[in-house]
Amino acid sequence: MTPLVTRVSGVHRETADTWTLELEPPAGESAWSYRAGQFNMLYAFGIGEVPISISGSAARGGALQHTVRAVGMVSSALTRLKRGDSVGVRGPFGSAWPVEEAAGSDVLIAAGGLGYAPVRPVLHALLARRERYGKVILLYGARSPDEILFRRELEAWRGRFDVDIEVTVDHATGAWRGNVGVVTSLVRRAAFDHEHTLAMLCGPEVMMRFTVASLRDAGLADERMYLSMERNMKCALGHCGHCQFGADFVCKDGPVLRYDRIRERLAVREV
Amino acid sequence: MGETALQQRTLVVARADLQRLLDALRAEGYELIGPTVRDAAIVYDAIERVEDLPAGWTDRQDGGRYRLERRGDQALFGYAVGPHSWKRFLHPASLRLWRAQREGAGFRVDAQADPAPRYAFLGVRSCELHAIAIQDRVLIGDRHADPVYRARREGAFIVALNCGEAGGTCFCVSMKTGPRVESGFDLALTELIEPQRHAFVVRVGSEAGARILARVPHRDASAEERAAAEAVVAHTAQRMGREMETEGLPALLLRNLEHPRWDEVAARCLTCGNCTMVCPTCFCTSVEDVTDLTGEAAERVRRWDSCFTMDFSHLHGGAVRASAKARYRQWLTHKLATWVDQFGSSGCVGCGRCITWCPVGIDLTEEAGAIRHSDGARKGGGHGRT
Amino acid sequence: MEGLERIIREHSFFKDLDPKFVALMVGCARNVRFEAGEFLFREGDPADQFYLLRHGRVALEMVSPSGGAVTFQTLGEGELVGLSWFVPPYRWAYDARALELVRAISLDAVCLRRKLDEDHDLGYEVMQRFVPVLIERLQGTRLQMLDVYGKPAAAKAAKR
Numbered sequence: 067m068t069p070l071v072t073r074v075s076g077v078h079r080e081t082a083d084t085w086t087l088e089l090e091p092p093a094g095e096s097a098w099s100y101r102a103g104q105f106n107m108l109y110a111f112g113i114g115e116v117p118i119s120i121s122g123s124a125a126r127g128g129a130l131q132h133t134v135r136a137v138g139m140v141s142s143a144l145t146r147l148k149r150g151d152s153v154g155v156r157g158p159f160g161s162a163w164p165v166e167e168a169a170g171s172d173v174l175i176a177a178g179g180l181g182y183a184p185v186r187p188v189l190h191a192l193l194a195r196r197e198r199y200g201k202v203i204l205l206y207g208a209r210s211p212d213e214i215l216f217r218r219e220l221e222a223w224r225g226r227f228d229v230d231i232e233v234t235v236d237h238a239t240g241a242w243r244g245n246v247g248v249v250t251s252l253v254r255r256a257a258f259d260h261e262h263t264l265a266m267l268c269g270p271e272v273m274m275r276f277t278v279a280s281l282r283d284a285g286l287a288d289e290r291m292y293l294s295m296e297r298n299m300k301c302a303l304g305h306c307g308h309c310q311f312g313a314d315f316v317c318k319d320g321p322v323l324r325y326d327r328i329r330e331r332l333a334v335r336e337v
Numbered sequence: 338m339g340e341t342a343l344q345q346r347t348l349v350v351a352r353a354d355l356q357r358l359l360d361a362l363r364a365e366g367y368e369l370i371g372p373t374v375r376d377a378a379i380v381y382d383a384i385e386r387v388e389d390l391p392a393g394w395t396d397r398q399d400g401g402r403y404r405l406e407r408r409g410d411q412a413l414f415g416y417a418v419g420p421h422s423w424k425r426f427l428h429p430a431s432l433r434l435w436r437a438q439r440e441g442a443g444f445r446v447d448a449q450a451d452p453a454p455r456y457a458f459l460g461v462r463s464c465e466l467h468a469i470a471i472q473d474r475v476l477i478g479d480r481h482a483d484p485v486y487r488a489r490r491e492g493a494f495i496v497a498l499n500c501g502e503a504g505g506t507c508f509c510v511s512m513k514t515g516p517r518v519e520s521g522f523d524l525a526l527t528e529l530i531e532p533q534r535h536a537f538v539v540r541v542g543s544e545a546g547a548r549i550l551a552r553v554p555h556r557d558a559s560a561e562e563r564a565a566a567e568a569v570v571a572h573t574a575q576r577m578g579r580e581m582e583t584e585g586l587p588a589l590l591l592r593n594l595e596h597p598r599w600d601e602v603a604a605r606c607l608t609c610g611n612c613t614m615v616c617p618t619c620f621c622t623s624v625e626d627v628t629d630l631t632g633e634a635a636e637r638v639r640r641w642d643s644c645f646t647m648d649f650s651h652l653h654g655g656a657v658r659a660s661a662k663a664r665y666r667q668w669l670t671h672k673l674a675t676w677v678d679q680f681g682s683s684g685c686v687g688c689g690r691c692i693t694w695c696p697v698g699i700d701l702t703e704e705a706g707a708i709r710h711s712d713g714a715r716k717g718g719g720h721g722r723t
Numbered sequence: 724m725e726g727l728e729r730i731i732r733e734h735s736f737f738k739d740l741d742p743k744f745v746a747l748m749v750g751c752a753r754n755v756r757f758e759a760g761e762f763l764f765r766e767g768d769p770a771d772q773f774y775l776l777r778h779g780r781v782a783l784e785m786v787s788p789s790g791g792a793v794t795f796q797t798l799g800e801g802e803l804v805g806l807s808w809f810v811p812p813y814r815w816a817y818d819a820r821a822l823e824l825v826r827a828i829s830l831d832a833v834c835l836r837r838k839l840d841e842d843h844d845l846g847y848e849v850m851q852r853f854v855p856v857l858i859e860r861l862q863g864t865r866l867q868m869l870d871v872y873g874k875p876a877a878a879k880a881a882k883r
Contacts, residue, residue, distance in 0.1 A: 071444060296652060305622065334595065
């Protein structure tokens with residue numbers, strides 16, 4: 067499968083090491099087609115490819131947003147792209163968040179760090195058809211105030227009456243007057259009906275494990291929690307074998323996996 | 338009419354006429370690949386003549402051991418399997434996927450459109466047919482199809498071979514993958530070799546097979562010849578070098594992920610990855626993106642990879658399976674357990690190559706058996722010993 | 724049993740504990756050992772035993788897929804391993820692994836929780852010994868979390 071070449075239509079710096087790239091639809095297509103939770107393989111010419119979750123659609127123009135943190139050679143190259151540069155794209159790949167299944171339920175989203183990016187499209191989808199869902203709760207933990215992604219958008223949403231947004235940071239200096247503490251502490255304070263809630267979790271595996279524990283303590287059943295897993299990928303087609311997590315290929319059975327399916331695996335070291 | 342009828346009959350081709358089979362295949366434009374002796378092993382490579390085959394050779398295999406030995410006769414296929422499998426032709430070890438070229442401010446990508454080779458494989462064993470079917474499932478029968486594999490696979494002509502010798506590490510009987518060839522072939526041969534006779538009993542498995550066989554001198558097999566062919570396979574089935582108890586094997590391994598046996602085998606395993614290279618079903622690959630010296634042209638090359646490498650599975654913090662134990666466990670539980678969840682069958686066909694070619698002779702039948710015999714064992718006594 | 728009573732009486736955690744309470748503790752106690760590398764407990768396990776170390780060191784670890792096991796605390800002779808036995812949902816939040824041969828007094832938390840319920844004076848004695856450990860560990864964790872020794876973000880930026 068060869069990459070399609072698309073153009074970068076916008077670059078926004080989110081934090082010290084994280085940028086959001088906006089990519090135009092490939093030539094000949096009027097719009098991207100994707101589901102919340104999916105990812106694209108982004109190719110930086112001559113350097114390589116990495117899986118990047120789709121973090122939203124641009125407000126105007128149909129460009130697709132990908133929030134990239136510079137941690138390695140390829141991601142660093144992607145974060146150095148400018149408007150007008152070209153990027154190779156393969157995708158979208160992977161399983162989606164249960165946005166349809168959540169209709170009629172409360173939705174609790176717990177995100178940690180860069181894990182907010184893959185769930186952001188869920189919030190867009192929920193808010194676009196708000197009447198279909200019960201309570202919508204976002205619990206978002208970041209390392210520090212200047213590592214909160216899409217902060218202005220979150221602050222704007224907090225102004226609404228129909229969505230609960232709680233943000234916390236691990237530590238803060240200076241002007242921050244918001245919560246400081248682990249994101250799991252937010253679960254205890256969140257008001258949701260455990261019998262009619264779907265939870266969607268995305269973040270470092272440790273954070274997801276402990277958030278699951280808190281949600282279970284609150285009575286949420288294992289079949290009502292979804293986690294977005296992460297592993298390195300080379301092909302995103304289920305052929306290279308690298309992304310396997312137990313019996314699942316994160317690229318095609320995941321990245322979104324229901325908790326009851328992966329519960330045993332999460333407790334074993336080095337799976 | 339004659340071609341369809343050929344598929345219903347059992348036929349015999351004389352040893353002296355075997356070259357005509359090779360010639361017929363080459364005349365149809367196939368690239369002939371078959372067994373031949375090289376570097377003290379029987380490998381699969383391009384061949385032209387019957388003389389290229391390993392006449393009069395057999396192999397002695399055990400854990401970490403492979404030797405060729407002279408036979409007392411001139412059997413052409415009197416050995417088991419060597420380090421190669423057919424995957425090196427269908428799922429090549431190195432393949433350029435595409436090229437990219439800078440263009441103005443951007444770049445373009447050119448897909449590779451090389452025509453696929455048309456191979457005729459000579460001497461494919463039953464275990465190997467099963468392995469090919471397993472790779473078919475993985476590479477073209479799942480959500481995404483690999484076009485290179487598919488093109489090579491569709492163009493391939495298979496001359497299967499009913500084993501007359503069981504290898505020292507073979508256990509196809511346990512895995513129900515042989516030794517009798519059942520399906521998935523164009524032609525299937527059984528070599529009858531005795532002091533007074535050297536011939537091949539032939540079954541035709543497809544129209545393509547019938548077309549080829551029609552150009553080779555053949556006659557109907559007698560009842561005695563048919564019985565002799567059956568006896569060859571029955572004899573082989575009795576002489577398997579290894580056994581694997583498969584009852585409930587996937588669940589057994591998956592409930593024993595913390596079994597102390599994994600640490601024990603890890604102390605021996607070199608994580609060299611030989612097993613994954615020789616295994617006919619291992620399919621993992623990696624890609625390399627390279628540019629030329631000008632930086633204007635780039636290409637992506639796919640190559641075989643092994644789950645035994647340290648960074649096979651990693652996140653930005655480091656390797657997921659840093660220990661040899663975790664990597665061996667991943668390989669074995671994938672091959673024998675999670676493969677079933679993923680693809681509906683075991684990943685192992687009982688060919689024994691991983692046992693033979695492991696430098697320290699690790700034997701997966703022994704490892705699985707050890708875990709089975711102490712199902713549920715854990716390190717330590719749980720809450721401490723008094 | 725007499726040996727166990729002496730061991731408990733002499734352990735620093737029970738210093739000055741009234742003999743009648745020592746007797747109650749003995750009823751829930753065992754003398755155990757762990758070989759190097761064995762786990763005392765794993766994250767998610769029910770917190771139904773806890774340990775007072777007599778000899779050897781234990782690492783408290785949290786596991787992440789790429790970092791492997793990160794040790795956030797080590798404990799040794801005289802120290803208490805396991806706090807979550809005291810509060811619901813009585814579940815361990817991390818792994819505890821013996822770094823070397825460990826000898827410890829194992830206390831059956833189910834048994835002890837029952838006794839603490841029945842005898843509030845015993846409950847108070849245990850709380851008085853237990854809460855300071857909790858506070859000391861919490862404060863230590865805060866200091867560790869502040870990461871006061873270096874500036875990892877700057878170091879990462881320099882590597883680019």
